[in-house]
Amino acid sequence: xxxxxxxxxxxxxxxxxxxxxxxxxxxxxxxxxxxxxxxxxxxxxxxxxxxxxxxxxxxxxxxxxxxxxxxxxxxxxxxxxxxxxxxxxxxxxxxxxxxxxxxxxxxxxxxxxxxxxxxxxxxxxxxxxxxxxxxxxxxxxxxxxxxxxxxxxxxxxxxxxxxxxxxxxxxxxxxxxxxxxxxxxxxxxxxxxxxxxxxxxxxxxxxxxxxxxxxxxxxxxxxxxxxxxxxxxxxxxxxxxxxxxxxxxxxxxxxxxxxxxxxxxxxxxxxxxxxxxxxxxxxxxxxxxxxxxxxxxxxxxxxxxxxxxxxxxxxxxxxxxxxxxxxxxxxxxxxxxxxxxx
Numbered sequence: 656x657x658x659x660x661x662x663x664x665x666x667x668x669x670x671x672x673x674x675x676x677x678x679x680x681x682x683x684x685x686x687x688x689x690x691x692x693x694x695x696x697x698x699x700x701x702x703x704x705x706x707x708x709x710x711x712x713x714x715x716x717x718x719x720x721x722x723x724x725x726x727x728x729x730x731x732x733x734x735x736x737x738x739x740x741x742x743x744x745x746x747x748x749x750x751x752x753x754x755x756x757x758x759x760x761x762x763x764x765x766x767x768x769x770x771x772x773x774x775x776x777x778x779x780x781x782x783x784x785x786x787x788x789x790x791x792x793x794x795x796x797x798x799x800x801x802x803x804x805x806x807x808x809x810x811x812x813x814x815x816x817x818x819x820x821x822x823x824x825x826x827x828x829x830x831x832x833x834x835x836x837x838x839x840x841x842x843x844x845x846x847x848x849x850x851x852x853x854x855x856x857x858x859x860x861x862x863x864x865x866x867x868x869x870x871x872x873x874x875x876x877x878x879x880x881x882x883x884x885x886x887x888x889x890x891x892x893x894x895x896x897x898x899x900x901x902x903x904x905x906x907x908x909x910x911x912x913x914x915x916x917x918x919x920x921x922x923x924x925x926x927x928x929x930x931x932x933x934x935x936x937x938x939x940x941x942x943x944x945x946x947x948x949x950x951x952x953x954x955x956x957x958x959x960x961x962x963x964x965x966x967x968x969x970x971x972x973x974x975x976x977x978x979x980x981x982x983x984x985x986x987x988x989x990x991x992x993x994x995x996x997x
Contacts, residue, residue: 656823659804659865663829663838669861670841675848679708681840686760686785687718693777694741698950701847707736719758722749730917730985737988743916744772764790783839787832791824792839796846801827802878803850806867812882888953892929894921895942895960895993896969903981903994906973913954914987920958921971929959933969937962947989958993
């Protein structure tokens with residue numbers, strides 16, 4: 656495959672003039688801040704991360720502070736961002752950075768990849784932004800940009816085809832390490848603001864004259880990925896137990912499965928199972944059920960509110976939590992929303 660001439664230099668020049676320059680995690684070579692932003696931006700929009708990023712830095716200003724914190728504190732601050740495995744892996748990663756690398760992030764992408772939650776593309780981004788390593792990134796946005804520019808129509812659902820795209824991405828890198836931070840940012844910016852999934856704004860693209868998809872008149876045909884992840888659904892009954900003191904019964908979820916490691920209302924497979932654990936609760940109040948959409952799963956939530964005395968507790972794992980305490984705990988977004996309506 657013939658590589659587009661001058662691709663890297665065009666991208667670097669475009670980013671300098673038209674790319675994003677003022678995001679709070681830009682213009683830094685601090686690997687902690689770059690790492691934090693990269694993890695937060697996985698599956699999450701920039702507008703949402705802009706709210707969480709400064710709060711996270713205020714509470715955990717460096718990797719040592721993050722490693723010293725209990726995981727529950729990390730999950731609590733992450734609450735609402737979703738994909739909570741990211742937060743659990745972040746905490747594990749901070750512990751390994753402190754333990755294995757003396758509190759300093761390793762400088763090479765190859766070593767960064769050995770840390771929990773850091774995949775090949777994230778490792779390359781940290782190494783490129785902070786240490787100028789010539790390492791290619793290939794997240795979803797970049798795959799779209801490169802497959803369109805190259806006219807790369809191989810099915811990315813097949814591992815060998817994605818591996819070949821990685822090799823091409825590496826060949827496209829600028830020759831000089833000093834250009835790596837801006838080039839890497841250019842790829843991210845182009846995919847996020849111009850080369851969009853449902854609308855390719857080709858007239859604003861700096862590489863339009865070397866883009867094969869544009870030449871073919873079919874930019875939306877790329878990337879090709881045939882394998883679709885199957886969606887599933889589950890019906891969950893939620894016990895919303897409240898006592899005379901206004902406390903709510905919360906349990907910590909297991910380390911695996913839905914809402915792993917978070918605090919939640921007790922979850923049951925059926926109404927019968929739910930009612931069986933607190934016979935002393937008064938007449939149930941059935942909250943209107945709703946559907947909570949996850950990436951690959953739909954949760955049909957059926958909350959049931961029961962009120963009882965403080966001396967009587969549901970016969971399931973958990974604890975009474977004061978009304979002024981649960982807002983600071985790590986709760987799944989739908990549970991937080993439900994309790995906030997009380």
